[in-house]
Amino acid sequence: MLSLSSVTKRYGDVTALDRLSVNVPDDSYVSLLGASGSGKTTLLRVIAGFEEPDGGKVIYDGHRLDGVAPHRRGIGFVFQNFALFPHLSVADNVAFGLRYREEEPVTDPSELKARVADAIRLVGLEGLEARKVTAISGGQRQRVALARTLVTEPRFVLLDEPLGALDANLRERMCDELRAIRERLKVTFLHVTGSETEALLMGDVVAVLSAGSIAQVGPASSLFALPKSADVARHLNAYNVLSGRVVKGGFEGAGARFALPGKQAASDGAPIEVALRFDRISVRPAGATAADPAGEAAIRARFIASEFTGASVLSFFRLEDGTLIQVVAHLSGPAPQAFTKDELYELSFNPQDVIPFIERAA
Numbered sequence: 001m002l003s004l005s006s007v008t009k010r011y012g013d014v015t016a017l018d019r020l021s022v023n024v025p026d027d028s029y030v031s032l033l034g035a036s037g038s039g040k041t042t043l044l045r046v047i048a049g050f051e052e053p054d055g056g057k058v059i060y061d062g063h064r065l066d067g068v069a070p071h072r073r074g075i076g077f078v079f080q081n082f083a084l085f086p087h088l089s090v091a092d093n094v095a096f097g098l099r100y101r102e103e104e105p106v107t108d109p110s111e112l113k114a115r116v117a118d119a120i121r122l123v124g125l126e127g128l129e130a131r132k133v134t135a136i137s138g139g140q141r142q143r144v145a146l147a148r149t150l151v152t153e154p155r156f157v158l159l160d161e162p163l164g165a166l167d168a169n170l171r172e173r174m175c176d177e178l179r180a181i182r183e184r185l186k187v188t189f190l191h192v193t194g195s196e197t198e199a200l201l202m203g204d205v206v207a208v209l210s211a212g213s214i215a216q217v218g219p220a221s222s223l224f225a226l227p228k229s230a231d232v233a234r235h236l237n238a239y240n241v242l243s244g245r246v247v248k249g250g251f252e253g254a255g256a257r258f259a260l261p262g263k264q265a266a267s268d269g270a271p272i273e274v275a276l277r278f279d280r281i282s283v284r285p286a287g288a289t290a291a292d293p294a295g296e297a298a299i300r301a302r303f304i305a306s307e308f309t310g311a312s313v314l315s316f317f318r319l320e321d322g323t324l325i326q327v328v329a330h331l332s333g334p335a336p337q338a339f340t341k342d343e344l345y346e347l348s349f350n351p352q353d354v355i356p357f358i359e360r361a362a
């Protein structure tokens, strides 16, 4: 297991990693989700040994890694832009890491050939061995980058936005392939991404990185069901977050007022944020019916636009105070409603579906 314990990394005044702690179990696929600037690349560079932390410990199987040279860590790195040698063939790119590494370079031609062939087979590039890497597709280049790392038999592989340079269709296919390859090799993959879809799809475990520390870590399903903070909810891109105040044990703000689930420990006037999933909201014309007597809450909002996203329709509304609200309707459900631009609608939801986050006093 790889354990980071209270790791801090500063660049001048910028604290890129702030007492970050996380455990990455063996033989697992962990995705690390974070917005731009949250510290993802810095974290990978610290684990790989390209940067030394200013504080904290990096431990692998009980041994401290900080201070150990990168090539002695047994950790592979797949770079965002692949970093291939353009003048070399697919096979020579894959062989490079083995032939020229500082520790135990492989120079025996038949061993080199066999290991390169194995790696190329693993990533499905047979037949392209002699091709220049400038004469293959983006997805194939991605596979060369992966093969070049895997050929050195690392026990742990860091992938920095490995699918970022690929188009959407290819990205989905490569997601499946990466998972399959990892399962075959039983190594650990730590895959960094800014895309929540990719993180949730890929990781057995998803860690959310926010401002240099881990905001939440767990299986994708548990993050989705119960984000621990408004910040995590925002990262998942599946929740609307409303800001307001606690009034008589309920929520008031953004032009809405509704009861909150459970008993709130916060006193009147305390700032609060609530998260409401995109797919837990129904839309009806404003004023058509009174709020549902069964305890439904409703907020008025103007319709902006809808977009089709494969199996669902995502509709955008704006509340009176300017807050943007997203509503998802799945195409497998009843026929999607058509809304009129700038018209007022009532967005209704069950207050029991709301997740409250009471801001703690500093």
Ligand SMILES: Nc1ncnc2c1ncn2[C@@H]1O[C@H](COP(=O)(O)OP(=O)(O)OP(=O)(O)O)[C@@H](O)[C@H]1O
Binding pocket: 011, 012, 014, 015, 016, 034, 035, 036, 037, 038, 039, 040, 041, 042, 043, 194
């Ligand atoms: N060499 C450096 N010198 C100064 N500041 C740096 C350096 N590298 C990173 N930073 C700062 O540290 C913070 C974290 O950067 P990092 O590159 O780790 O973020 P990231 O999550 O990988 O971002 P992105 O998704 O945009 O690549 C940022 O505020 C960044 O500006």
